[in-house]
Amino acid sequence: MSGGEQKPERYYVGVDVGTGSVRAALVDQSGVLLAFADQPIKKWEPQFNHHEQSSEDIWAACCVVTKKVVQGIDLNQIRGLGFDATCSLVVLDKQFHPLPVNHEEDSHRNVIMWLDHRAVSQVNRINETKHSVLQYVGGVMSVEMQAPKLLWLKENLRETCWDKAGHFFDLPDFLSWKATGVTARSLCSLVCKWTYSAERGWDDSFWKMIGLEDFVADNYSKIGNQVLPPGASLGNGLTPEAARDLGLLPGIAVAASLIDAHAGGLGVIGADVKGHGLVCEGQPVTSRLAVICGTSSCHMGISKDPIFVPGVWGPYFSAMVPGFWLNEGGQSVTGKLIDHMVEGHAAFPELQVKATARCQSVYAYLNSHLDLIKKAQPVGFLTVDLHVWPDFHGNRSPLADLTLKGMVTGLKLSQDLDDLAILYLATVQAIALGTRFIIEAMEAAGHSISTLFLCGGLSKNPLFVQMHADVTGMPVVLSQEVESVLVGAAILGACASGDFASVQEAMAKMSKVGKVVFPRLQDKKYYDKKYQVFLKLVEHQKEYLAIMNDN
Ligand SMILES: Nc1ncnc2c1ncn2[C@@H]1O[C@H](COP(=O)(O)OP(=O)(O)O)[C@@H](O)[C@H]1O
Numbered sequence: 001m002s003g004g005e006q007k008p009e010r011y012y013v014g015v016d017v018g019t020g021s022v023r024a025a026l027v028d029q030s031g032v033l034l035a036f037a038d039q040p041i042k043k044w045e046p047q048f049n050h051h052e053q054s055s056e057d058i059w060a061a062c063c064v065v066t067k068k069v070v071q072g073i074d075l076n077q078i079r080g081l082g083f084d085a086t087c088s089l090v091v092l093d094k095q096f097h098p099l100p101v102n103h104e105e106d107s108h109r110n111v112i113m114w115l116d117h118r119a120v121s122q123v124n125r126i127n128e129t130k131h132s133v134l135q136y137v138g139g140v141m142s143v144e145m146q147a148p149k150l151l152w153l154k155e156n157l158r159e160t161c162w163d164k165a166g167h168f169f170d171l172p173d174f175l176s177w178k179a180t181g182v183t184a185r186s187l188c189s190l191v192c193k194w195t196y197s198a199e200r201g202w203d204d205s206f207w208k209m210i211g212l213e214d215f216v217a218d219n220y221s222k223i224g225n226q227v228l229p230p231g232a233s234l235g236n237g238l239t240p241e242a243a244r245d246l247g248l249l250p251g252i253a254v255a256a257s258l259i260d261a262h263a264g265g266l267g268v269i270g271a272d273v274k275g276h277g278l279v280c281e282g283q284p285v286t287s288r289l290a291v292i293c294g295t296s297s298c299h300m301g302i303s304k305d306p307i308f309v310p311g312v313w314g315p316y317f318s319a320m321v322p323g324f325w326l327n328e329g330g331q332s333v334t335g336k337l338i339d340h341m342v343e344g345h346a347a348f349p350e351l352q353v354k355a356t357a358r359c360q361s362v363y364a365y366l367n368s369h370l371d372l373i374k375k376a377q378p379v380g381f382l383t384v385d386l387h388v389w390p391d392f393h394g395n396r397s398p399l400a401d402l403t404l405k406g407m408v409t410g411l412k413l414s415q416d417l418d419d420l421a422i423l424y425l426a427t428v429q430a431i432a433l434g435t436r437f438i439i440e441a442m443e444a445a446g447h448s449i450s451t452l453f454l455c456g457g458l459s460k461n462p463l464f465v466q467m468h469a470d471v472t473g474m475p476v477v478l479s480q481e482v483e484s485v486l487v488g489a490a491i492l493g494a495c496a497s498g499d500f501a502s503v504q505e506a507m508a509k510m511s512k513v514g515k516v517v518f519p520r521l522q523d524k525k526y527y528d529k530k531y532q533v534f535l536k537l538v539e540h541q542k543e544y545l546a547i548m549n550d551n
């Protein structure tokens, strides 16, 4: 806790539910984190591509971390509470009790996680309709969105789940309901994951066409017919029951929520960049791309007018920054891919022992190991003959092809630590090359991006950050607060409290530039060649498929 007599008197609590853990922070009016706590959450993978969680487990973790960050604080000084979360699907019955989303009928597991790919046949059928709502999700609906998952539940768990269901929530909206008892949904979740339009509302013809006419018949009461902008104050604020659970006072303002990537965007994109030598200083905010890198990476670009980017989600109106359109590019697994590559390598046990002996994370150890083996050359040059295509969980953007697979070329008959470190480097580079691929698609459609604003767990990795700068040729801005997603959640609480007149005002006051990492332009030629190979990899993958499918 920071001391001093000038302590601001108004605090906000931000709660961020990621894929692997729940985090909370106590944040002051200038966006400084005064306390932080985190807690892992449970995940189940009962079969390949099925990923489930428990809303009760998640809420319990929210309570643990919130109680921790407000310890020792005069609770009267806490003015507002904001939640963000992954865009997972929570299913409750008519009495708001959890319903099973699995064949095992385990009602504890009532959340289909965002990365769950069970609804492939459903999403293919939805895309075949070519309905006009698909224009607003990049032209192709993702299996990670809610409509295919809902259809899967109707087709596969009719009696045990679908017929009993009373409420389908996006996880961010579940949390605000739990805190306030208000079932209103956030415009962010409904627009980005449920095909709701900020201008036109629900499109009856879409739900009828895909076989979910049930929602139309009951006026969308199960998926939300009251919609509020993120940061709007909900009902009478925190209920006495939720206040007891969270260790806060009843009645404090609770905001309509955001999806986690969008909260990260709010936490970083509005910062005052004066004095950092950044080209975006003289440019509109639309020249900034927020990249939120955790289990997945999300590339959030805003525009004054709608921009249709094939394979990039959106354009979504007012889903992140009010009054702006949002395009959201993404890579479904990034942090998860790095962990997969590192943990699956034969030298991982040796890495763990050595990193533990030095009291380092495995990533910090690998980064210093790469520095040792690179000798005089730049570290990135160690992968001259090792290339990775990172779509181990399909391509979210800009190809929007969930059938794509990962590729590695340049393997040797070696399984030592050097080999692991270089494979890790090639994976990090592949993720950065994927970001470049997304940026090029966004620019080809009309965006003009000059600067990246990175946050999320992977932004703590200096190699990941430098590779994003080198591969894209753009400066990367890191925020003063590493946990910028939590600043975004706190901005919501601050807006709900009425202490700021608008989300824009809160963003300008609460997000701050920390460090800027510039690209090593002298290495540009090398990364241009790596990018050329990168694009060839997917071309070749498609060729292999065509050969194998040829009768
Ligand atoms: N200190 C660190 N150094 C390097 N990478 C890290 C660090 N902490 C987390 N990561 C990476 O970030 C990922 C998780 O990011 P996080 O934002 O916590 O995810 P989520 O929000 O999805 O729960 C992990 O998969 C890991 O690869």
Ligand SMILES: O=C(CO)[C@H](O)[C@H](O)COP(=O)(O)O
Pocket (backbone or CB within 6 Å): 018, 019, 020, 085, 086, 087, 088, 114, 192, 259, 260, 261, 262, 293, 294, 295, 296, 297, 298, 328, 330, 456
């Ligand atoms: O779809 C998304 C945002 O629209 C995110 O990928 C999803 O919410 C998971 O986020 P994270 O990788 O931070 O856990």
